[in-house]
Amino acid sequence: IFICLFILAFQPNLYICVCVCVCVCVCCITGVCRYPLGMSGGQILDEDISASSQWSESTAARYGRLDFEEGDGAWCPEITVEPDNLKEFLQIDLRSLHFITLVGTQGRHAGGIGNEFAQMYKIKYSRDGSRWISWKNRQGKQVIEGNRNAYDIVLKDLDPPIIARFVRFMPVTDHSMNVCMRVELYGCEWLDGLVSYNAPAGEQMNSPSYPIYLNDSVYDGAVIYRCGLGQLTDGVCGLDDFTHSHVWPGYDYVGWNNESFPSGYVEIMFEFDRTRNFTTMKVHCNNMFSQHVKAFRQVVCYFRSDLDWEASPLSFSPVVDEKNPSARFVTVNLANHMASAIKCHFYFADAWMLFSEITFQSGIDQRTHICMCAAVYLLENIADDPTHKVDDSNTRILIGCLVAIIFILVAIIVIILWRQVWQKMLEKASRRMLDDELTASLSIQSETFTYNHNPNQSGTTSEQESNSTYERIFPLGPDYQEPSRLICKLPEFAQSSEDPGSYSVPYFQDGVPHYAEADIVNLQGVTGSNTYAIPAVTMDLLSGKDVAVEEFPRKLLTFKEKLGEGQFGEVHLCEAEGMQEFMNKEFLFDIAEDLPVLVAVKMLRSDANKNARNDFLKEIKIMSRLKDPNIIRLLAVCIYSDPLCMITEYMENGDLNQFLSRHEPEGQLAQLSNAPTVSFNNLCYMATQIASGMKYLSSLNFVHRDLATRNCLVGKKYTIKIADFGMSRNLYSGDYYRIQGRAVLPIRWMSWESILLGKFTTASDMWAFGVTLWEILNYCKEQPYSQLTDEQVIENTGEFFRDQKRQIYLPQPVLCPDSLYKVMLCCWRRNTKERPSFQEIHQALLEIQP
Structure with a gap:
């Protein structure tokens, strides 16, 4: 923008189109259209x-x-x-x-x-x-x-x-x-430029079970002229299996049968708002070849820039894929053709051809292209033209300004690189200091347990690093201030100290200081995905007690599959024989004593260091204290010999995310597809159990830090228990965002204060519960904020931080009543003190549950 202003100040007529082009490029980065x-x-x-x-x-x-x-x-x-x-x-x-x-x-x-x-x-x-x-x-x-x-x-x-x-x-x-x-x-x-398309009406596919309608049901063009927009531009891509949809079978696709087109192709004409320089066309096609559906075999495109069509069309043939039935985008290179209309002939590769979305990418339009070429030509020749004497002084000023800007940019780059090097040096120095001093002292009287998730940080990582703010990572716009400066202005983080320089950003909840204010002992979870941050005095009290679980014979464990792995260990799914004999009477299995029990075994690697080994034993002590019907229990241990193991419950139906994604809501579509269903009542029942388990954890001041459906296990009769090792599974690696190769965080489930300020509390767990409830009511068919990139999710937390009513909330699920969506919105309130407690949420869900 500054460069544009400099140029416009001296050569407005010549360079205005260059600046317009730059501004248009900036405006193209719209993020999400909400x-x-x-x-x-x-x-x-x-x-x-x-x-x-x-x-x-x-x-x-x-x-x-x-x-x-x-x-x-x-x-x-x-x-x-x-x-x-x-x-x-x-x-x-x-x-x-x-x-x-x-x-x-x-x-x-x-x-x-x-x-x-x-x-x-x-x-x-x-x-x-x-x-x-x-x-x-x-x-x-x-x-x-x-x-x-x-x-x-x-x-x-x-x-x-x-x-x-x-x-x-x-x-x-x-x-x-x-x-x-x-x-x-x-x-x-709408920067795509497409104002209408004209395509043949979609057809009906007759299947043995039910008809599949492949018409363009939202097309808004006139019946006679077929001049409008519809499903090919609605931003929704069809599923791999076109017979599944949220409306009716085949809804997301527009499809045609080759028997209706003797010429062997379907013609679609696209009209644009002006002449554009087209680079590519992306066509989302179904390729379910088992149903005689394939992506197009060839496409031939004709271009019209003024009134006449170009004589020589462009032809493109994608690779025919008969191995992968997944739907995909096929990218067609349009070779920078200038046109205001495009007519494409899509040739059949099989009996059916199904499209769900067509988008165009265009560069600079014709007029801007000519203008930029003229600008470049004059810039290259103006210095060598001896007759150009009128604006000679302005030219010198312009060149001087550009040189100054270049020097400033170089200086900024140098400062950024120096800052990164300096940060790495500080981190290494901090780690060395903590290696020498593992014993922490506590300066507060209260006991605060914190069950939290802070991945990829060893037991020797300081809490200051664990709760580091993100001011040097996430630029949130020109008006954004670093949280360490802005935090003092927020009412819920009011500073009590008179000296601003000594402010340490504590978080107070019900009069109990957050553990970040005190020296703590960090316990690195075996999977490398969770860290139990416990006040040192409390840890000393726990250490004085005996472990409330018994040693289990290793020979009675039968390996089934690896569930996941982390920095210091692995999690295995095993069958345990005779587990009932080793359990307390208060814990009852609904399995006969002569049958094996399905368990999860956390196993410490043999090459784990001494600190990890100590943390593993401390983790056992803490896990043995957690006793609630909706929390995964520690059943037994194997600590008399290496490798050290802790044995926890595992539910036969696996995690809630995978369980719900395999099911459908009750209704006609589920009956037609013979898919297993879960009723709305059972969804509410499962959500109520999660709230009950979190109510128990919050009563102990434990903060989970990674509450999500992937961390909830499902048993018989829709029983739910909260676990903690979901992140160690490669299946969910896409749910976590890596920051500078260091921290790995589930940002789509995290509250704004956790992402920007590094603060994890019961209030931030409440935010994650709202997202988990949203997952449940969507049957885990979609990732939260699926339309946003990871960077845009972080930018959206900045909107919560600024609170200018530009933040994006997760939309109301189709099956979600207003009363339940209001519960979610309460969980996502900006002010942490205004969010409900888990006791209140649990009671509200009991009242809503039919």
């Missing part, structure tokens, strides 16, 4: 907001901004809205095409004076201002549930999303009533 488009923020101007009518000047369209109380507090139409009257609307002009994924509505509160709101509404949209299209969801429903009072903001996902410039909100009622509205649109600018 950002407010400007009703509440003021980016949408008053003249771009209009309405069919208004009650008075103080309730005009410009007052229909979400969360604003200006005027009389909202837009209100002139007349009472009738059930069959859809003439009243609030219209927004976005000035350009936008990809809109979410809408928000609010009534007229006016500081307690107003009480008008829209209980229901419809949305119409247009790309050109002349042809209006009624939005409908994937089930064909047009009416959207609105507000139940005049003050709460209700957000609704648009599924499918819409691509439009003009949007109208149209209040709907089932009886005559006064309505007022405040609204907001969420999304991002």
Whole structure:
């Protein structure tokens, strides 16, 4: 931007297109299209907001901004809205095409004076201002549930999303009533450039069990001209098995049979907003060849830049894959063709061809391309042109500024490299000091147990490193301040010390200091994935007690499979014979005594160092104290000889993530596909058990730090027990984010204060419980924030930190009632003190559970 300003100051006519190009490239990095488009923020101007009518000047369209109380507090139409009257609307002009994924509505509160709101509404949209299209969801429903009072903001996902410039909100009622509205649109600018596509209607595939409809069910083009957008641009990629869908079999795909096309190909025409320089086209194809479905054999594309089609088309043939049935993106190189329209012939490779998404990547358009070429040409020749004397002084200034900027950039790079080297030196020095002094002292009186997850940090790693802030790792924008400076401004982290320089960012919960304030003993888990941080005095008290579990004969363990491994050991799934004889009477198995019991065995490696060995023995002492029906129990140990082992429960149905991903909700689709089902009642029952187990841990001031469905095991009759070794499994490596090759963190489950400030408390466990509940109600079919990259997840925590109402929440699952989604939102409150306790959550779930 600074370079653009320098150039524009001296050569505005010549370089403006270069700066526009740079700005466009920056704006292309939109992240996730769920950002407010400007009703509440003021980016949408008053003249771009209009309405069919208004009650008075103080309730005009410009007052229909979400969360604003200006005027009389909202837009209100002139007349009472009738059930069959859809003439009243609030219209927004976005000035350009936008990809809109979410809408928000609010009534007229006016500081307690107003009480008008829209209980229901419809949305119409247009790309050109002349042809209006009624939005409908994937089930064909047009009416959207609105507000139940005049003050709460209700957000609704648009599924499918819409691509439009003009949007109208149209209040709907089932009886005559006064309505007022405040609204907001969420999304991002539509930079793909595609304004319509024209494709043959999708066809029906007849299977032995049920018909599979492969039509474009959300296509918004006119019936006659077929000029619109639909499922090929809705951002949803189909599953590997096209017979599965959240709506009906085949829903996510548009498909054609080769018998209907004697020419052997399907023609699809794409129209764009302007002439563009196309680099690639990505086509998401199904390749389930067992059902005679394959990706296209060849595609031939024709390009039109003005009025005529180019004579020589482009041909591309992908490699036909008959081994992997997975759906995939096929990338077609468009060789930088300039065009405003593209017509492609997709040739069949088998009986059927199924597409779910088609996107285009374009470089600089023609005019900008010419402008940049001219700029480069003049930049290269201006210094050598002796006739160019007019702006000679400006040229010298420009060159001097550019040289100065280069020097500044070099200096910044040097500082960054020096800082990284210095940090590594400090870390090495810290590790050496801790190696020499393993005994920690405690300066507080209270006993605080902390069962936490802090991967890949050995028992000799300091708590200061474990709770290190992320100010040097995650840049969150130009207005972002380092947490160590900003933390003093946050109410929940108010500083009690008079000396700002000595502030150590303690976290207080119910008057009990967090363990980070005191010297602690770190216990490295055998799998390398968890660290038990226990106050030193408490650890001394535990060490004085005998282990409450017995030695188990190794010969009675039969290896089944490796569940995972870590830095210091491995976790094996084994069968234990005669385990019932070694258990206390309080622990009962529902398995006959002569049958083996399924157990998980944590085994310390023979090459583990002395510190890891001591931590392993201390971990046994702590685990033996945990006794709750919903917490995995330590059953026995093998410590009389190497390798050291601890034997814990293992549930026959494995972890909750894999269990739910293999099941479907009860309904017609599950019956058609013969898939196993789990009822909503059982989902609530499992979530209630997790809350009960966490209530027990929180009562001991244990902080889990990695609560997720992968760390919950499932037994008979949907029994749930919380475990801790999910991260050691390669199956879930994608759920963890590695920071500078050091820490590995489950950022998609972590609260904002855990990611940015390194603070793990019962309140942060509550945040993770909300995400776990979201997983359960989605049947673990989707990773949290699946539409975000890891970096964007971290950036989103910065929005929680700044609290400017731009943060993204996980959407309400399809099967989730409003009451249960409110429980999730309570778990994700920004202020840690406002989040409920696990006792409150457990009671709330008991009341919700049918």
